[in-house]
Amino acid sequence: MSFFKKIMVLMFVLLLPVIFLYSYSYQTSVQVIQNEIEDSSIRQLNFFLSQVENTAAQLALHSITLSNESGEYGVREISQLDQISSYVARIKTRKTIEEKLLLFSSSSSWRNNISVYSPISNIALSTYPVIEYKLPELQEQLITKWIFEPKDNRSTEDRFSWYTTDPPSARNDLSTANLVVETSFSTDNLRNMLDDFMTNRKGNPFFYRNGFEPIMNRKGNPEHITELVRYFQDHQPVISGSHDQVMISGKPYMVSSVPSNALGWTLIDFVPLDEVLSPMYKSRNLFFSVIIVLIILGTAISFVLYRNVQMPIRELINNVQKLKRGDYSARLSNQPKNEFHFLFSRFNEMAAEIQELIEKVYAEKLRSREATLKQLQSQINPHFFYNCLFFIVSMSRLGENQAVEAMATNLGDYYRYTTRVEKQSSTLKEELGLVNNYLTIQQLRQQINYDIQIPPEMLDLPIPRLLLQPLVENAIIHGLEPLVGEGRITIYMEMSVSSINIVVEDNGVGMTDIQLKELRRTCSQPLTEEMGCGVWNVHQRLIYMYGDESGLLLDHSELGGVKAVLSMRRDVAVHV
Template sequence: MPQVKSNIFTKLLTMLLLLLFPIVVLYGYSTNTSVGVIKSQIQELNVNRLAFFRDQIEEEMNQLVLLSSVISRDYSVQSLQTKSDYSSYAEISSVIAVENKLRLQQIAGKWSNQIIVYYPQAERVVPDSLSSVNPLQLANLDLWNKYPWIYENDPSVRGNYRFAHYVIDPFGADLESAQQVTKIYFSAEILKDLLYNFNVNKEGETFLWSRQFEPITKPVKPLEHKDELQATLRQTLDGPVQNKIVKVGGTEYVMNALQIGGLDWYIVDVVPIKQILKPITTNRNLFYIAIVVLVLIGTLASLWLYRYIQIPMRQLLLGVRKVRHGDYSIRIPERGNNDFDYLLSGFNHMTADIQVLIDQVYKEQIHSREAKLKQLQSQINPHFLYNCLFYIMNMSSLGDEEAVTAMALNLGEYFRYTTRNDKPSATLREETNLITNYLKIQQLRMKRLSYDISIPEEMMFLEIPRLSLQPIVENAAIHGIEPLPEGGTITVTGGSNGQEHWIVIENNGATMAEDKLRDLIAMLGQEHEEERGYGVWNMHQRFLLQFGEGSGLVIDKRSGGGMIFTIRWHTAKRDVLPQQEKEA
């Protein structure tokens, strides 16, 4: 049986997948490489932008620190450290001059700031209109903090905070012995505005973060997972610089943190990678969608080819195989608007013509075989008649009237059976009755002959060629039992194995010589010659004609003496010719 080959649909689909697979793999590898490069470039770019932004903040804060130092060293400012003997007018003029100088210095800075000079010994505050700093607040200040700027509450605006820088004069003195405390501060709202402008037109959020206070931020768009990101900062931040990719809530972020000089604060920039990679992700998704569309189009094209090419080709192939096995009634359904219609129509016309020719040949073979069967059957009748007439003559000469009468009656029954030529075959029951009748005749003739017939009842309905058992039984009686003075037994048994059937006729009489047995077996397969007997050869040829190859007679020696004749036939392999003979 030929192996089942893959159809055109499978081949085309496999070819399409093999073509697209390396493309998808290469594109995926290229995309991953590009994403890795972009991530590293984003980190470097964000660090540079963040460093530039931090430098701007540090520069402005350093300018304010320098400004406060210059003011604290100014002669006119220091002149108010002690109580003077000047007239009220002179003292007021000095204070006004210091206030004007402070006001000019405030205007000179880029950031809006406020400068206050406190004179603890003179119990004076310039400008005295600001009440944001008092002795109580100064007493609670940690002026020797390692960071020059202090983050404190802004009492002038509720809920606001500011960054303040203090300069003590003389340097190193405490609040009790200090002659002058210069304070410069600016509102945290300034940093919020700077952060807002920095966050415009960029993904993610930049904010100021400290371990002790709430972050300073003014985002354009609030950042997701901000609390988790701050917790990550608190756990992982170590040192003035941090640059890493973290994953929070299933989202990857590029997180850069730089410490601001002079502050216990970090400027932190957090950017969700998916937003940065959105164009690449979009292109990747479009590519994959295009691949899926190509696969779908290829699948539809393969299905179209399968339906309109592969299916007709397969039907044509199956039709050819059936014709090869002798089924010429096969017809392939034709489809409209199909290029294979002409080929299928031609195949159908061809098989129809072949079927007509085969039917004609079959009819001729039927008539030929029917004539041959009748000829072979007619050859048996005189052969058997000669034996019976010789027997009657011998019995008459011996005066055995009973045997003559029995022979005459059985001979009459025989001719009544054989002259009924309505069909060339007979049931096994009819053939069994015939050999029983024959063996009774021989038993009358040879008292030393015994027989036993044992054939299953379910086999009795099977049809075999007429007069096919009688020649074998006759040979067993004449050539097997009759030559032996002590006589013998003829046993007829039958068996069936579904579609295979057999009848065994054996005798315990004389054994055929080896050379004669070889000649007899060889003679079964050859054309008949006049000098040879017809019985065994005729029977074998009739089984071959009716049941085909594998059927016929098998001859062998019997252990202990005698011969075995086995007749086999297969109903499953039976030629259709007998049924067509009946119909004819």
């Protein structure tokens, strides 16, 4: 991993824990605030509902008090009102009862109405502003409890009513009751209290009961309440003390509810979470804005480090790799105006010195190779020279002057070619002339036939001197001399896309697989005093001149002897 990548990873490693810890802290804070808002909302709803139920309980108590009142001009006198003989006394009693009903009604802060009805006398008195009061049809389960009644001919407003019978046992049969007392209050009282409840709050409270229109406040958003009511048609309101989050108009709202056992309705309030949590949202946005700024600054700093540190290091590494691959001309062209300037300058000086030293060593190596080639050439010539001298001496003693002349002529041509050591390269044509002289000399000594098949266009091919003669000499000495009968040597050329091969084959006694394997191994080993130097010299000179992919290849010949192949890289051979 590069230095720049490490810096980037380190920056993110430092930022990630901060982001994680803040996110955890933010979620915890939001959860605490939500819980506090939920608890506060429940407490406020419970307090508000207790006020509503206490006021309603006072009104219900009026009904019970009136149903139990007795004595002169008491409410119970309504059952005997038709039995009073005096008209004046009857009117006075009636007016007294009505005033008492108004007194009880005005004692409450709510606008309400109280009515009394006597099934015995069939007389009804009420504070309702109507000409004639009629008692509605009641069922047993609707007595002594608050019931919701929509507006009708008795009242133009929706209301809650409470009915009390005297005696209480008459609730099963109203015809046996002495008195029925009705207390009712308008839903406007609840709306007024909801409006006051909203004065210092962000909620939108209302009373809800399935199957009825909600009792809404006048300051909130009725559209949101309507949408929430539609939501409750498919989902029951949350139970008391719990909460739910509902999406209204695409925004989250926290919904709280408290059921009223007295009224039979549920007080529901919903608060927009975005407004309540807006300070937390601002803090969150500010934090992430700071994080983004830090990331941008960190990226900018990383880019500066990348440009002033990473790029010079990368350029330095690339040039070191060039030196490793053998390109000693590598130089650092960019010269930064910082600490790398000194390093780059010293690197260029070091590379220049290394290149100079390598060139000197290479020149010394070339001179060493040239000296080695001359030494190898001098090793080859005496070996052949001694054999020829012995032949001349032998023929001279026998009086074979023609053979001596032929030997001397070919030997002279041979040494005229081999003694020119100032020139280390030759052509294939000249090398073949030398081989022809050598084979002619050998024909004077024994029965040998030879065949040279080289394309004329390849005769000008440049090759090192004295490559073919040692192979021909080995073929004669080790292959043909032990052979009984006529010997044969064939020289021809094979070419491929990558190499040029000159093949020397003989029909001599040949070699076993083990001998061939040992000879191949010997050619690749350093020269020792125990081994012959002819074949080894040829192989090593080919490697010197044409590289490791060239060399001397040895194998069995189809003629019966050994097949020696001089393999030279084609791209190098044509430029030697």
